[in-house]
Amino acid sequence: MDQFVIQGGSTIAGEVTISGAKNAALPILFAAILANSKSRFTNVPRLRDINTTEALLATLGAKVEWQQDDLVVDGSTIDKVLAPYDLVKQMRASVLALGPLLARFGEAQVSLPGGCAIGARPVDLHISGLEKMGADITVEGGYINAKVNGRLKGAHIFMDVVSVGATENLLMAATLADGVTVLENAAREPEITDLAKYLSAMGAKITGAGSDRIEIIGVETLTGCEHRILPDRIETGTYLVAAAMAKGEVLCHGTDHFSLEPVIEKLRDANAHIELTDNSIYLDMRGRMPKAVNIKTSPHPGFPTDMQAQFTALNVVAEGSATITETIFENRFMHVPELKRMGANIRLEGNTAICEHTELLSGAQVMATDLRASASLILTGAIAQGETIVDRIYHVDRGYQRIEDKLGGLGVKIARRKA
Numbered sequence: 529m530d531q532f533v534i535q536g537g538s539t540i541a542g543e544v545t546i547s548g549a550k551n552a553a554l555p556i557l558f559a560a561i562l563a564n565s566k567s568r569f570t571n572v573p574r575l576r577d578i579n580t581t582e583a584l585l586a587t588l589g590a591k592v593e594w595q596q597d598d599l600v601v602d603g604s605t606i607d608k609v610l611a612p613y614d615l616v617k618q619m620r621a622s623v624l625a626l627g628p629l630l631a632r633f634g635e636a637q638v639s640l641p642g643g644c645a646i647g648a649r650p651v652d653l654h655i656s657g658l659e660k661m662g663a664d665i666t667v668e669g670g671y672i673n674a675k676v677n678g679r680l681k682g683a684h685i686f687m688d689v690v691s692v693g694a695t696e697n698l699l700m701a702a703t704l705a706d707g708v709t710v711l712e713n714a715a716r717e718p719e720i721t722d723l724a725k726y727l728s729a730m731g732a733k734i735t736g737a738g739s740d741r742i743e744i745i746g747v748e749t750l751t752g753c754e755h756r757i758l759p760d761r762i763e764t765g766t767y768l769v770a771a772a773m774a775k776g777e778v779l780c781h782g783t784d785h786f787s788l789e790p791v792i793e794k795l796r797d798a799n800a801h802i803e804l805t806d807n808s809i810y811l812d813m814r815g816r817m818p819k820a821v822n823i824k825t826s827p828h829p830g831f832p833t834d835m836q837a838q839f840t841a842l843n844v845v846a847e848g849s850a851t852i853t854e855t856i857f858e859n860r861f862m863h864v865p866e867l868k869r870m871g872a873n874i875r876l877e878g879n880t881a882i883c884e885h886t887e888l889l890s891g892a893q894v895m896a897t898d899l900r901a902s903a904s905l906i907l908t909g910a911i912a913q914g915e916t917i918v919d920r921i922y923h924v925d926r927g928y929q930r931i932e933d934k935l936g937g938l939g940v941k942i943a944r945r946k947a
C-alpha cells in the first residue's frame with residue numbers, strides 16, 4: 529500500500545493546473561450508457577474512480593478507450609445490466625448506473641452501495657423516484673433489482689431531501705421515459721448542470737437544471753456526442769486552502785470561480801487576497817495572518833461538504849476560534865482525531881467541530897480515512913514541523929490527480945512510497 533511522506537515547513541508558491549471534476553465526470557460517464565453510439569469526453573481527470581468507472585462500463589459490454597487525453601465510450605455494445613458488488617464497493621457512484629440501465633434496457637441489477645466512512649449514505653430516494661416512474665424494484669441479496677414493463681413513465685417527483693445522486697439518477701432515467709418528468713427540490717450543484725448539458729447535447733429535452741425544479745420531456749433515443757468535463761471546484765478549493773494555510777500564494781489555472789463562490793467568500797473572510805479571471809483564481813496570503821471562519825455545510829449554493837475537512841485544517845492554523853458544522857453527512861469528521869495527533873486544538877460537539885488556533889503543529893504518522901479527510905491531513909503535514917506520514921492514500925487517488933506532483937510544483941516536499 530502506498531503512503532505519502534511529507535517534510536513540513538513548506539512555503540507554497542506557484543501555479544497549478546486544475547483537472548476535470550470527478551463529481552461531474554462520474555455521472556456523465558454513466559450517462560453514456562443511455563446512447564446507442566459513441567461519446568468523446570475531454571478534460572476527464574486521471575483518477576482511481578475513473579478507472580473503476582471504466583471497468584464497470586466494460587463489464588456491461590461498453591467499449592471504453594483512451595485516445596490520448598480523451599476518453600471514448602461506446603454504449604452500442606452494452607449487453608449486460610449487472611453492476612457487481614466488487615466494483616460498486618470500490619466506488620459508491622456506481623449506483624448511478626441504475627437509472628441509465630433501467631431507462632435504456634428496461635432492467636438493471638446494481639449492487640447496493642451501502643455506507644462508507646463518512647455516513648450511511650442511503651439510496652431510498654433513487655429507488656422511490658424510479659418506482660414512481662413505473663419501475664418494479666426489489667432489494668435482495670445486497671442487490672437492487674429493477675425492471676420496467678416497456679419504458680419508464682414520466683412522473684412528478686418531490687424529493688424531501690436535497691440529494692445530488694438521486695437528482696442525477698432520476699434526471700438520466702427521465703431522458704428516455706415516456707412523457708414529462710418533473711423533479712422538485714432537485715439538487716442545484718454545478719455538476720448536475722454539466723450532466724444536463726451533456727444529456728441535452730445528446731438530444732435530451734431538459735429545462736431548469738441548476739434550479740430546484742428540473743423538467744424533462746422524454747425522447748426516443750439519445751445520440752453520443754463530444755463533451756468537455758467542467759473543472760474540479762473541490763480540487764481548486766483544496767489548492768487555495770493549501771496556500772492560505774502556508775501563508776503563500778497560488779494561481780489556479782483552468783478553473784471556474786462561479787461554481788466556487790461560497791468557498792471564495794469564506795477565503796476572503798479568512799483574510800486572503802483573491803483575484804479572479806474567467807478561468808483562473810489567484811490567492812495571496814503572503815504577509816497576512818489567516819483568520820478563523822465559521823462554516824456550515826449545505827447543498828449548493830451553500831458551503832460544500834467536500835471542502836469541510838480542508839477548512840477545518842485552515843481554522844486550526846488561523847487566528848481566533850471558529851466552528852465547523854457538518855449538516856450533510858453524520859460522520860464526516862474522521863480527520864479530526866488524526867489532526868489532533870498532529871497537535872490540532874479541535875473539540876467535537878455533535879455535528880460541530882470547535883477549532884482553536886494552534887501555535888505548533890507537529891508532523892506525525894496519520895491515517896487517511898476518506899477522500900477529503902486525506903487532503904486535510906496532507907495540507908496540515910505540509911506546514912507542520914517535521915515529518916508526516918499519511919497512510920492509506922488510495923483514498924486520495926480516488927479524487928486528486930497527481931496531488932504529489934501538483935503540490936510538489938508549489939514547493940511542498942512530498943513523496944509517494946510503498947509502506
Ligand SMILES: CC(=O)N[C@H]1[C@@H](OP(=O)(O)OP(=O)(O)OC[C@H]2O[C@@H](n3ccc(=O)[nH]c3=O)[C@H](O)[C@@H]2O)O[C@H](CO)[C@@H](O)[C@@H]1O
Nearest residue numbers: 551649650651652653654689690691692693694827834856
Ligand atoms: C447535497 C450534497 O451536499 N451532496 C453531496 C454528496 O452527494 P451524494 O450524491 O453522495 O449524496 P446526496 O447528495 O445524495 O446526499 C445528501 C443527503 O441526502 C441523504 N439521502 C441521499 C439519498 C437518498 O436516497 N436518501 C437520503 O436520505 C444523504 O444521507 C445525505 O444526508 O456527497 C458528494 C461527495 O461528498 C458531494 O459532492 C455532494 O455535494
Ligand SMILES: C=C(OP(=O)(O)O)C(=O)O
Nearest residue numbers: 551620621834899900927
Ligand atoms: C466523498 C466524495 O466522493 P464519493 O461520493 O464518491 O464518496 C467526495 O467527492 O468528496
